[in-house]
Amino acid sequence: xxxxxxxxxxxxxxxxxxxxxxxxxxxxxxxxxxxxxxxxxxxxxxxxxxxxxxxxxxxxxxxxxxxxxxxxxxxxxxxxxxxxxxxxxxxxxxxxxxxxxxxxxxxxxxxxxxxxxxxxxxxxxxxxxxxxxxxxxxxxxxxxxxxxxxxxxxxxxxxxxxxxxxxxxxxxxxxxxxxxxxxxxxxxxxxxxxxxxxxxxxxxxxxxxxxxxxxxxxxxxxxxxxxxxxxxxxxxxxxxxxxxxxxxxxxxxxxxxxxxxxxxxxxxxxxxxxxxxxxxxxxxxxxxxxxxxxxxxxxxxxxxxxxxxxxxxxxxxxxxxxxxxxxxxxxxxxxxxxxxxxxxxxxxxxxxxxxxxxxxxxxxxxxxxxxxxxxxxxxxxxxxxxxxxxxxxxxxxxxxxxxxxxxxxxxxxxxxxxxxxxxxxxxxxxxxxxxxxxxxxxxxxxxxxxxxxxxxxxxxxxxxxxxxxxxxxxxxxxxxxxxx
Amino acid sequence: xxxxxxxxxxxxxxxxxxxxxxxxxxxxxxxxxxxxxxxxxxxxxxxxxxxxxxxxxxxxxxxxxxxxxxxxxxxxxxxxxxxxxxxxxxxxxxx
Numbered sequence: 068x069x070x071x072x073x074x075x076x077x078x079x080x081x082x083x084x085x086x087x088x089x090x091x092x093x094x095x096x097x098x099x100x101x102x103x104x105x106x107x108x109x110x111x112x113x114x115x116x117x118x119x120x121x122x123x124x125x126x127x128x129x130x131x132x133x134x135x136x137x138x139x140x141x142x143x144x145x146x147x148x149x150x151x152x153x154x155x156x157x158x159x160x161x162x163x164x165x166x167x168x169x170x171x172x173x174x175x176x177x178x179x180x181x182x183x184x185x186x187x188x189x190x191x192x193x194x195x196x197x198x199x200x201x202x203x204x205x206x207x208x209x210x211x212x213x214x215x216x217x218x219x220x221x222x223x224x225x226x227x228x229x230x231x232x233x234x235x236x237x238x239x240x241x242x243x244x245x246x247x248x249x250x251x252x253x254x255x256x257x258x259x260x261x262x263x264x265x266x267x268x269x270x271x272x273x274x275x276x277x278x279x280x281x282x283x284x285x286x287x288x289x290x291x292x293x294x295x296x297x298x299x300x301x302x303x304x305x306x307x308x309x310x311x312x313x314x315x316x317x318x319x320x321x322x323x324x325x326x327x328x329x330x331x332x333x334x335x336x337x338x339x340x341x342x343x344x345x346x347x348x349x350x351x352x353x354x355x356x357x358x359x360x361x362x363x364x365x366x367x368x369x370x371x372x373x374x375x376x377x378x379x380x381x382x383x384x385x386x387x388x389x390x391x392x393x394x395x396x397x398x399x400x401x402x403x404x405x406x407x408x409x410x411x412x413x414x415x416x417x418x419x420x421x422x423x424x425x426x427x428x429x430x431x432x433x434x435x436x437x438x439x440x441x442x443x444x445x446x447x448x449x450x451x452x453x454x455x456x457x458x459x460x461x462x463x464x465x466x467x468x469x470x471x472x473x474x475x476x477x478x479x480x481x482x483x484x485x486x487x488x489x490x491x492x493x494x495x496x497x498x499x500x501x502x503x504x505x506x507x508x509x510x511x512x513x514x515x516x517x518x519x520x521x522x523x524x525x526x527x528x529x530x531x532x533x534x535x536x537x538x539x540x541x542x543x544x545x546x547x548x549x550x551x
Numbered sequence: 552x553x554x555x556x557x558x559x560x561x562x563x564x565x566x567x568x569x570x571x572x573x574x575x576x577x578x579x580x581x582x583x584x585x586x587x588x589x590x591x592x593x594x595x596x597x598x599x600x601x602x603x604x605x606x607x608x609x610x611x612x613x614x615x616x617x618x619x620x621x622x623x624x625x626x627x628x629x630x631x632x633x634x635x636x637x638x639x640x641x642x643x644x645x646x
Contacts, residue, residue: 163630164630166623166626166627166629166630258606259605259606259607260606260607260609273604273605273606299612299614302611302612303605303609305607305609365595367591368591368592368594368595370588370591371588371589371590371591371592372592374585374588374589375589375592382566386567389567390632391631391632391639391641392627392631392639393630393631393632394632396632396633400641400642401642402642402643402644403641403642403644404567405642406641406642407567408564408567408568408569409569411566411567411568411569412568412569412570413569415568420568420570420578421578421581421582421585423566423568424559424562424563424566424568424578424582425582425585425586425589427562427565427566428554428562428582428586429589431562431565438589440602441592441593441597442592443602443603443604444597444600444601444602444603445592445595445597445600446602446603447600447601447602447603448595448597448600450603450606482581482584482585483584483585483588486585486588498606499605499606499607500606523606523607
């Protein structure tokens with residue numbers, strides 16, 4: 068039951084072969100069996116899940132059920148869920164019960180899907196290994212001594228181990244795509260503004276974007292259909308119609324022009340990952356695509372630029388956590404300054420503090436031009452590189468991450484080494500472009516993803532390209548032995 | 552340029568973060584490593600480049616000035632650490 072696609076589950080539910088309560092209970096049982104080991108979930112909402120499932124079953128009886136009605140899913144614990152703890156994996160919000168739903172949560176609930184619980188993540192989405200969570204690291208189902216990637220590591224591990232058929236993630240510098248690569252999933256970061264950020268706890272507002280994490284491209288299209296759309300409550304939400312993302316899945320790739328940026332295949336890329344990507348590209352040639360080398364000359368600026376923009380915006384966004392209106396408050400503050408400083412000092416973990424301090428420094432008097440303004444200019448250069456490339460090619464392909472999953476603890480003490488895990492994903496966030504990671508093969512039993520980058524609002528094309536590849540390969544169907 | 556102990560203390564104060572005295576050298580090392588990484592931006596000349604604030608160069612939408620939210624003070628204050636008679640309580644600020 069847990070190996071089925073969303074469409075297959077939908078058919079079973081609509082045909083009356085299974086009820087939503089049975090299906091939901093099946094996944095809840097799997098969570099009970101495996102979560103102790105994987106730590107993929109921070110909260111499991113068993114009672115409300117079964118109530119939502121019962122409501123879904125009533126819709127089937129009334130013939131008012133939609134395509135995704137009754138199918139279980141999980142939300143990254145960065146999305147506000149009314150009446151349910153929303154921790155962002157931080158001690159700061161350990162007892163925070165959100166007073167309202169994020170738009171994404173509202174939309175997915177309106178589709179009839181059932182929320183199983185809230186998934187683990189790096190604290191405030193800052194990390195690439197899920198090791199900065201207040202609730203402890205998540206284990207990679209492919210090798211439990213290794214990280215699942217981050218920051219959406221709990222969502223990734225939950226789907227990889229089939230504890231949920233689908234989940235939401237958020238991607239500020241690679242947080243959907245990199246864990247998808249490390250856990251053998253299909254993950255899509257949409258164009259900036261495509262999915263509402265309302266109720267999604269802000270990290271870096273000009274980069275954050277939510278998207279689907281699933282086992283395959285068709286499932287991602289179904290979930291993106293539900294998640295996307297204009298929202299007046301998000302001032303950066305884009306007023307643009309949502310196409311049916313499943314409509315073009317079966318289009319031929321004959322004549323598709325693929326660009327391979329030479330900067331993505333240089334030093335730092337593990338040879339075993341390079342080989343997997345080479346083989347995947349050949350598969351696209353067999354499907355009728357043409358391949359040419361391109362250049363994104365400012366790629367090396369991406370990480371330096373990101374580590375100004377993201378910390379600057381996070382230092383501003385996280386200033387709302389002050390121990391006054393919600394969140395952690397220190398014991399017996401002696402004055403207001405002490406209240407702020409100790410509540411924040413106790414509530415935030417090390418990586419969050421580092422980023423707040425870098426951002427505070429970059430925005431402090433006298434440094435703005437040298438850091439933030441310079442970074443916004445570099446951002447323009449990175450974005451222009453892409454626009455130039457898209458004059459010649461339809462999509463850009465390369466590795467999602469430079470290596471397969473690394474061992475827990477390997478990079479935990481070296482922030483800069485950890486930052487390099489996002490070297491191929493960050494520049495799409497800086498440019499605001501959609502990007503996707505799909506399963507492309509294995510090296511020493513560990514999965515590696517192929518990244519596909521498109522032009523603005525080209526999500527349907529990315530999904531089409533991914534789906535066609537998944538018709539001729541079965542990497543996306545591989546499940547770790549212990550979780551079959 | 553390199554941040555020393557007093558720089559780290561000053562930044563922590565600006566950010567309203569209490570950090571343990573014993574961890575300052577570690578923060579100084581990590582922040583300096585990150586700033587060294589960031590320094591690579593200076594390799595390119597950006598004098599003629601306009602800064603990018605939004606990927607799609609979108610502008611803020613305007614809306615009619617009408618009431619769109621209902622009063623939910625009780626709900627919002629139910630998750631506050633300390634409130635009294637509808638206000639948030641903090642240590643005394645005015646003598």
